[in-house]
Amino acid sequence: MDAVTRIERALNASMDLAASPGSPPRLAEAMRYAVFPRGARIRPRLCLAVAGACGDDQPGLTDAAAASIELLHCASLIHDDLPCFDDAATRRGKPSVHRAFSEPLAVLAGDAMIVLAFQIMARAAAGAPQRLGGLILTIGDSVGMPHGIVAGQGWESEPRCDLAQYQQQKTGSLFAAATAAGAAASGANPDEWRRLGDRLGEAYQVADDIRDAVSDEEELGKPIGQDAAHHRPNAVALFGLDGAIDRLRALAADAVGAIPSCPGAADLRAVILLETQRLLPRSLAARAA
Amino acid sequence: MDAVTRIERALNASMDLAASPGSPPRLAEAMRYAVFPRGARIRPRLCLAVAGACGDDQPGLTDAAAASIELLHCASLIHDDLPCFDDAATRRGKPSVHRAFSEPLAVLAGDAMIVLAFQIMARAAAGAPQRLGGLILTIGDSVGMPHGIVAGQGWESEPRCDLAQYQQQKTGSLFAAATAAGAAASGANPDEWRRLGDRLGEAYQVADDIRDAVSDEEELGKPIGQDAAHHRPNAVALFGLDGAIDRLRALAADAVGAIPSCPGAADLRAVILLETQRLLPRSLAARAA
Numbered sequence: 070m071d072a073v074t075r076i077e078r079a080l081n082a083s084m085d086l087a088a089s090p091g092s093p094p095r096l097a098e099a100m101r102y103a104v105f106p107r108g109a110r111i112r113p114r115l116c117l118a119v120a121g122a123c124g125d126d127q128p129g130l131t132d133a134a135a136a137s138i139e140l141l142h143c144a145s146l147i148h149d150d151l152p153c154f155d156d157a158a159t160r161r162g163k164p165s166v167h168r169a170f171s172e173p174l175a176v177l178a179g180d181a182m183i184v185l186a187f188q189i190m191a192r193a194a195a196g197a198p199q200r201l202g203g204l205i206l207t208i209g210d211s212v213g214m215p216h217g218i219v220a221g222q223g224w225e226s227e228p229r230c231d232l233a234q235y236q237q238q239k240t241g242s243l244f245a246a247a248t249a250a251g252a253a254a255s256g257a258n259p260d261e262w263r264r265l266g267d268r269l270g271e272a273y274q275v276a277d278d279i280r281d282a283v284s285d286e287e288e289l290g291k292p293i294g295q296d297a298a299h300h301r302p303n304a305v306a307l308f309g310l311d312g313a314i315d316r317l318r319a320l321a322a323d324a325v326g327a328i329p330s331c332p333g334a335a336d337l338r339a340v341i342l343l344e345t346q347r348l349l350p351r352s353l354a355a356r357a358a
Numbered sequence: 359m360d361a362v363t364r365i366e367r368a369l370n371a372s373m374d375l376a377a378s379p380g381s382p383p384r385l386a387e388a389m390r391y392a393v394f395p396r397g398a399r400i401r402p403r404l405c406l407a408v409a410g411a412c413g414d415d416q417p418g419l420t421d422a423a424a425a426s427i428e429l430l431h432c433a434s435l436i437h438d439d440l441p442c443f444d445d446a447a448t449r450r451g452k453p454s455v456h457r458a459f460s461e462p463l464a465v466l467a468g469d470a471m472i473v474l475a476f477q478i479m480a481r482a483a484a485g486a487p488q489r490l491g492g493l494i495l496t497i498g499d500s501v502g503m504p505h506g507i508v509a510g511q512g513w514e515s516e517p518r519c520d521l522a523q524y525q526q527q528k529t530g531s532l533f534a535a536a537t538a539a540g541a542a543a544s545g546a547n548p549d550e551w552r553r554l555g556d557r558l559g560e561a562y563q564v565a566d567d568i569r570d571a572v573s574d575e576e577e578l579g580k581p582i583g584q585d586a587a588h589h590r591p592n593a594v595a596l597f598g599l600d601g602a603i604d605r606l607r608a609l610a611a612d613a614v615g616a617i618p619s620c621p622g623a624a625d626l627r628a629v630i631l632l633e634t635q636r637l638l639p640r641s642l643a644a645r646a647a
Contacts, residue, residue, distance in 0.1 A: 083625065085503055086503070086504065087502075087503035088503075088504065089503075089504035089505075089524065089575045090504075091504055091505055092503050092509050092512070093512030093513045093515065093516050094507065094511055094514060094516070095512070095515055096503070096508070096509065096512030096515065097503065097504075100503070114501065118506070124613060144469075148465055148466075148469065151465065153461035153462050153465065154462055154465075155404075159512070170515075171442075172442035173442050173514070173515055174445055174467065174515050175369050176437055176440065176442065176443075177508050177511055177512050177515075179469070180433075180437065180468070180469070180472060180502075180508050181502050181503045181508045181509070181512075183449065183469060183472050183473060184498050184501050184502030184506070184508065185502050185503060185504075186501055187476045187494055187498050188494070188498040188499060190494075191490075191491045191492075191494040191495045191498060191611050192495065193492075195491065198490070198491055199487050199488075200488060201480075201490050201494075202480045202481075202483050202484065202487055202490055203480075203490055205477070205479075205480040205490075205494070206477065206480045206481065207477055208476040209476050209480060210477060212380075212448075212473050213376075213469075213470050213473030213477055214375070214376035214377075214381050214385070214386065214470045214473075214474060214475050215375065215378035215379075215381030215386075216377055216378075216380055217383065217471050217473070218468045219385070219466050219473065220381050220470070221382075222462075222466055223381070223382030223384070223385030223463070223466050226382065226384055226385065226459075226462055226463050226466075227382050227383070227384060227464070240424065271498060275563030282461060285499070288549075305554055308596060336388050339542075
């Protein structure tokens with residue numbers, strides 16, 4: 070089964086669990102709306118790619134870890150779009166969750182998806198219970214305090230903020246968790262796999278800053294110019310557009326170099342190269358070539 | 359060490375983890391503000407009481423489970439107080455988190471505390487990794503979808519809602535988790551302990567409805583009349599005040615009868631009786647005697 074099929078199947082199973090009889094139907098619908106149709110699924114694909122390189126001897130646990138990471142990513146988008154943060158009207162080319170449903174349902178959908186991420190890992194760990202603790206710490210630490218996504222968002226409420234630390238927490242942490250969790254689910258040492266995810270996360274954040282600055286709204290599927298409008302720290306403001314593109318290329322090269330030696334390293338290198346080539350908007354692809 | 363000391367120590371340790379160097383200080387401060395000074399801590403005290411009756415052979419795991427339950431309870435209060443839900447200005451006699459800090463920090467503090475609940479259980483499970491999965495399911499299912507607190511709050515956005523199901527999910531589920539988790543952390547069968555928590559949770563919800571209807575704001579420490587103002591289903595509207603008080607007494611008796619036979623049953627019975635006597639507001643204590 071290919072990676073996308075595995076990921077969509079695991080996400081569907083988690084949404085079916087949430088929508089079990091006796092659950093509030095509109096909240097279940099809001100959760101499904103936030104997860105489908107699929108976005109790039111870059112984080113769960115990374116998780117599966119690393120698990121594959123590490124043997125993937127517990128595929129059910131790998132799938133749960135990958136789905137968990139995507140649920141946490143989607144939950145952070147829902148809350149980030151709320152009126153008290155970005156007040157974004159659109160996401161992935163359709164109305165944001167609070168616009169399509171309501172603000173209460175958007176808050177609750179995010180909350181429920183955070184919890185669901187841990188519920189599905191615990192359910193999938195019966196075959197390898199000794200791996201559950203490490204997996205939950207790998208993923209939980211990348212989302213919560215002191216250094217996960219929520220911490221990164223928290224820096225937006227501080228008077229001063231270090232750009233590298235902010236981006237590492239807000240974006241890099243879940244990428245590092247994606248590669249480390251792929252290893253942990255397969256019984257490999259997660260720490261050897263963090264640098265790969267870390268570099269990819271930084272590359273992704275720089276690419277996101279570039280897209281926010283230069284894309285048109287139709288291509289991006291969400292409002293543009295949000296960083297400038299909200300005075301958020303970003304790589305284009307800091308390095309200029311050409312400097313940001315240079316930085317993106319250096320990070321992508323560093324990521325490929327950070328793959329530990331393992332039987333599946335060659336295949337994984339090809340996947341990583343493909344992922345990093347997809348990061349730039351079409352209008353800049355020639356300039357970066 | 360007494361229960362309150364254990365609980366406060368475990369909650370303090372979790373807040374210290376959240377406030378580690380490199381974390382955003384105002385968010386860490388908002389989390390601590392939401393957790394201290396202590397509320398009644400009724401759920402974690404129940405968890406510890408049941409663990410004690412079951413042998414409590416992994417006290418570190420018990421403490422983490424109890425703190426986890428309180429963190430999840432506090433997180434639900436923070437989000438419930440937000441402008442898009444109750445828009446509550448006060449909580450436990452002081453400004454609500456979004457009033458004292460900001461709406462973004464209130465959303466993030468709730469999110470971070472949900473994640474922290476799972477981080478601390480995974481950290482504490484090293485001595486009994488085979489208990490972690492069951493503990494996370496017990497607690498996670500009581501908070502998320504399809505039947506936990508978030509599901510209960512979700513029913514407030516539905517056109518129709520069954521009162522018993524709504525209250526069971528919004529309040530009863532975390533009480534049932536408190537007793538079941540105390541058992542699970544001690545290696546006992548959590549399912550035998552759910553009915554005790556379930557009945558206590560229903561009693562607590564009925565008592566909360568009564569307090570919301572008849573207390574003064576100073577005694578309650580938060581705005582009164584919220585159920586009527588938000589047209590929320592509640593026991594006083596459904597049964598009348600005397601009927602609600604009768605129901606509370608029947609539920610308390612049922613809870614005491616639901617304690618499974620175990621070596622610590624007599625001590626536990628005394629704790630439960632004390633807890634249920636504390637539920638009514640002072641102005642009604644004579645009426646219910």
